[in-house]
Amino acid sequence: xxxxxxxxGLRLDGRRVVVVGGGAVATRRVPALLDAGADVLLVAPELxxxxxxxxxxxxxxxxxxxxxxxxxxxxWLVQVAIDxxxxxxxxxxxxxxxxxxxxxxxxxLAATAWTPAVTRHGPVTVAVLGGGDPRRAMTVRxxxxxxxxxxxxxxxxxPTRGAAPTHGQPDAEAATAAAEPAGAADTAGGGxxxxxxxx
Numbered sequence: 001x002x003x004x005x006x007x008x009g010l011r012l013d014g015r016r017v018v019v020v021g022g023g024a025v026a027t028r029r030v031p032a033l034l035d036a037g038a039d040v041l042l043v044a045p046e047l048x049x050x051x052x053x054x055x056x057x058x059x060x061x062x063x064x065x066x067x068x069x070x071x072x073x074x075x076w077l078v079q080v081a082i083d084x085x086x087x088x089x090x091x092x093x094x095x096x097x098x099x100x101x102x103x104x105x106x107x108x109l110a111a112t113a114w115t116p117a118v119t120r121h122g123p124v125t126v127a128v129l130g131g132g133d134p135r136r137a138m139t140v141r142x143x144x145x146x147x148x149x150x151x152x153x154x155x156x157x158x159p160t161r162g163a164a165p166t167h168g169q170p171d172a173e174a175a176t177a178a179a180e181p182a183g184a185a186d187t188a189g190g191g192x193x194x195x196x197x198x199x
Contacts, residue, residue: 005114005129013037016074020067020091021081022047025105029079029115034059041075043067069094077113079103108132117141121148 017033019026022044030051033040040060047055047062055062063071067087072078078095080088080102088106095102096112104111109132116127117137126144130137 007127007129009125009127010036010077012076014039015076016041018043018071018075018078019081020044020071020078020088021105022051022062023081024048025081026079027051029081029105030054030060032118033079038077041071043071067091072098072100075100077101077103079105079115081105119145119148121152124148124152 012033013036015038017038018041019030019033020043022042026042026044027048027050030040030042034054041063042051042055042060043063043065045065051060051062054060067090072094075095075098078091078100080091082088082091083106085106088104089110092102092104092110092112101113102111103113103115108114114129114132116129117134117140118125118127119141120126126141126148128137128141128144130140
């Protein structure tokens with residue numbers, strides 16, 4: 001049995017985060033990274049309309065091609081949002097060589113970092129890791145959200161009836177990714193990687 005994960009809040013303001021993949025999973029992950037002030041580099045041949053709009057607005061840098069190892073130059077974190085396990089493994093292997101933490105939506109056990117289910121209340125951030133089970137994490141997160149919404153306002157400890165905002169999704173979207181078709185991969189010589197973005 002593997003050791004328990006070490007919870008950590010990352011301060012990403014101005015720091016490079018690489019997101020590989022331009023599908024629905026990347027669309028869900030990118031807004032939280034931008035909210036954290038991350039310098040997001042998005043590597044994908046194609047993007048969803050929502051991601052394309054953010055790229056066109058200059059909110060992130062889009063490289064319209066498949067992943068190459070040099071994409072991780074200067075990165076602090078990489079999020080792999082593709083459903084081709086061979087291509088995802090190639091990206092995470094490059095990250096491991098460079099000692100960059102890697103979130104993998106296709107395989108939580110192969111990842112070196114997980115994204116939690118998150119709720120925020122003013123300066124308070126609650127992040128829940130459910131042992132890799134996204135449903136468990138979201139259930140616990142929702143219970144905490146409802147409890148805080150019943151007791152706290154965003155600025156003080158006075159009772160409120162307002163709903164608390166909820167952000168983020170736990171990792172392990174592999175449960176849905178398993179139903180998606182996998183793309184081909186070309187990893188010979190550490191060259192470009194082909195993949196199908198998760199949807």
